[in-house]
Amino acid sequence: MNILLVGAGFSGAVIGRELAEAGHSVKVVDSRPHVAGNCFTERDSETNVMSHIYGPHIFHTDDKEVWEYVNKYSPFKPYVNRVKTTTQSRVYSLPINLHTINQFFGKAMRPDEAREFIESKADVSIDDPKTFEEQALRFVGGELYEAFFKGYTQKQWGCHPSELPASILKRLPVRFNYNDNYFFHRYQGMPEHGYTKIVESILDHKNIKVSLNTSFTKSEVPEFDHVFYSGALDGYFDYELGRLGYRTLDFERFTCTGDYQGCAVMNYGEESVPYTRISEHKHFSPWEEHKESVCYREYSRACGENDIPYYPIRLVEEKELLVKYVELAEMVDGVTFVGRLGTYRYLDMDVTIREALDTAREFLVCTQKGKQM
Numbered sequence: 001m002n003i004l005l006v007g008a009g010f011s012g013a014v015i016g017r018e019l020a021e022a023g024h025s026v027k028v029v030d031s032r033p034h035v036a037g038n039c040f041t042e043r044d045s046e047t048n049v050m051s052h053i054y055g056p057h058i059f060h061t062d063d064k065e066v067w068e069y070v071n072k073y074s075p076f077k078p079y080v081n082r083v084k085t086t087t088q089s090r091v092y093s094l095p096i097n098l099h100t101i102n103q104f105f106g107k108a109m110r111p112d113e114a115r116e117f118i119e120s121k122a123d124v125s126i127d128d129p130k131t132f133e134e135q136a137l138r139f140v141g142g143e144l145y146e147a148f149f150k151g152y153t154q155k156q157w158g159c160h161p162s163e164l165p166a167s168i169l170k171r172l173p174v175r176f177n178y179n180d181n182y183f184f185h186r187y188q189g190m191p192e193h194g195y196t197k198i199v200e201s202i203l204d205h206k207n208i209k210v211s212l213n214t215s216f217t218k219s220e221v222p223e224f225d226h227v228f229y230s231g232a233l234d235g236y237f238d239y240e241l242g243r244l245g246y247r248t249l250d251f252e253r254f255t256c257t258g259d260y261q262g263c264a265v266m267n268y269g270e271e272s273v274p275y276t277r278i279s280e281h282k283h284f285s286p287w288e289e290h291k292e293s294v295c296y297r298e299y300s301r302a303c304g305e306n307d308i309p310y311y312p313i314r315l316v317e318e319k320e321l322l323v324k325y326v327e328l329a330e331m332v333d334g335v336t337f338v339g340r341l342g343t344y345r346y347l348d349m350d351v352t353i354r355e356a357l358d359t360a361r362e363f364l365v366c367t368q369k370g371k372q373m
């Protein structure tokens with residue numbers, strides 16, 4: 001079969017590879033001049049530091065098959081994401097852990113004492129927290145909320161935390177020990193040669209042809225037996241029902257000699273600092289030595305028509321519009337909508353790869369049985 005993959009990010013590359021290995025002829029197009037989508041990394045031209053051009057990416061997963069899959073295409077180095085935050089003129093460790101709590105309140109509590117102390121700060125009158133703000137007040141109390149979450153979240157999402165769902169904050173743990181690993185997952189690491197190398201290796205197959213700087217047009221669909229589309233869902237329909245809301249990011253690059261901040265990611269909890277965080281990319285490759293350093297200040301704002309969509313907003317209005325677009329998508333024959341943009345969801349890389357593997361396998365089973373997907 002002749003298959004078209006729109007997008008050379010992890011979604012397109014993984015589906016393409018699975019189908020190519022099954023003997024199908026695969027064409028992958030991407031409008032950008034490079035593969036790897038938002039996970040694109042390249043060496044900074046001035047400092048030679050491996051840089052995450054669309055924002056910091058740390059690989060973490062509990063999915064053994066996905067972990068083995070990425071390691072097969074390029075080696076990983078151990079890496080633990082330890083994030084710091086600056087607020088009220090001090091530096092603390094994230095996610096909120098025993099060190100953060102003891103430093104913030106100037107105490108030397110043991111785990112059980114800290115748990116009891118934080119419970120005394122929590123607003124227990126909130127029975128069933130629905131909003132981000134309620135979730136924070138219920139579980140960490142007003143002081144930690146004001147210092148670590150309120151300003152950051154306002155900057156990140158462009159609205160008050162009382163307008164956001166509690167689920168956003170539930171992504172972050174509160175720990176009553178000194179574990180400052182940002183993630184829970186069993187496998188965590190950083191690709192030794194960057195993410196672009198992994199995607200290039202996945203796409204390196206005799207049945208795959210990649211065309212960069214190539215935008216997909218719907219008129220191409222009939223030329224292929226099937227299309228997997230990892231571009232924007234609303235974009236496929238020329239935004240005919242309106243635009244699904246996204247936040248975009250602006251990155252302000254700067255370089256320095258030596259070590260700018262001593263860690264890979266420093267968040268800024270207060271609204272008075274206009275950026276959400278600064279990432280210093282040489283710390284993502286601690287096994288390399290660099291005298292020079294490249295950093296990015298990260299600013300979040302509403303996504304305009306010509307901006308790169310990063311975070312789907314998914315509030316009530318967007319979810320209603322999404323339902324309508326999904327209905328339209330279900331009526332399109334011969335096209336499967338995949339990936340973070342094609343399904344309008346925030347997806348970590350491991351989930352993206354898992355879904356791509358499952359989608360490809362389902363397609364292969366369907367084609368063997370002579371069914372349409």
Ligand code: FAD
Pocket residue numbers: 006007008009010011012029030031032036037038039054055056057058059060214215216230231232310311338339340341347348349350352
């Ligand atoms: P993308 O990577 O967006 O790829 C889609 C591709 O399709 C793009 O290259 C685009 O150019 C192309 N395209 C779109 N429309 C068209 C068209 N019409 N014609 C041709 N090409 C088109 N995940 C983690 O696991 N860990 C992290 O630490 C992490 N950090 C993140 C930080 C930020 C700031 C963001 C926004 C995301 C982060 N992610 C992280 C998530 C990660 O970026 C995604 O899981 C991954 O990019 C999804 O891959 P994808 O192929 O679905 O989409």
Ligand code: UDP
Pocket residue numbers: 085094148149150152153156168169171172267268269
């Ligand atoms: N958050 C915050 N302060 C921080 C880090 C995170 O208020 O220092 C909030 C913010 O609203 C963010 C959410 O917690 O969207 C989830 O954090 P995560 O690190 O998962 O952020 P994201 O993936 O959204 O960048």
